[in-house]
Amino acid sequence: MAEKNVENSPDQSRRSFLKYTGTAIGGVVVGGVIGSAISGGFTKKSTTPTPSPSPSASPQAQAGMDYNRAPMFFNQAQLQITEAAAERIFPKDESGPGATELGVAFYIDHQLASPWGVNARTYRTGPFVKGEATQGDYLSIQRHELITMGLQSMEETSKSKYTKSFVELAPEEQDAILTSMEKGEINVVNGVTGKTFFNQFRVLVMEGVYSDPLYGGNKDMQGWKMRKYPGNQMSYTNIMDKDQFAVMEPRSLHDHFVH
Incomplete structure (x- = not known):
């Protein structure tokens, strides 16, 4: 039986590679983490100056950015209509900022993107019967559909009545459309009136003003500060x-x- 050649075994070849790599290919390995460990470089200060971070990457610049104010559900047009309508419901005045500054549109957007927007915990089996005036509607559509269709109805009404987008209207013209929605004079879809949309939208606006900033609204807790909450x-x-x-x-x- 031939004697086994230990010197040429795979394990021996690998050990030889690891042994000589640091010296034979020093520019590749010694210059890296392995080379630093071999030469005691973990405790040695580098002579290469550390490049200073760019202003855009500074902690101060990062701290000033609010990543919570980004749309997760709305497209840009829907976000702008929501912002304009919310500002008319909770406008800026001498008491403090309005819905726009408080980020209410982002709160509404985040809610519609959440399980709440698709009625995840709501009983959804029909029949969907129109309720009494004191009961409200048992909706056959989901909440995010109610809001987006309501916004679309507002936009269509604005263009047919004033030949302009809702966001381009004067405040009194925006108020007129919102009042029509509140009175149920504008239909949304499948018998769902603007009143149902307006009531839900108004609740969302007030939640966005006073909810914890963690959810997208009440920017810098200004809604709470106005109430000394x-x-x-x-x-x-x-x-x-x-x-x-x-x-x-x-x-x-x-x-x-x-x-």
């Missing part, structure tokens, strides 16, 4: 014994996550 505080023990109203800097759920 403290937001999500961990404890009130430090003010429980005070007789006068205590104004607290509001806190978001996000504050508890990052601290």
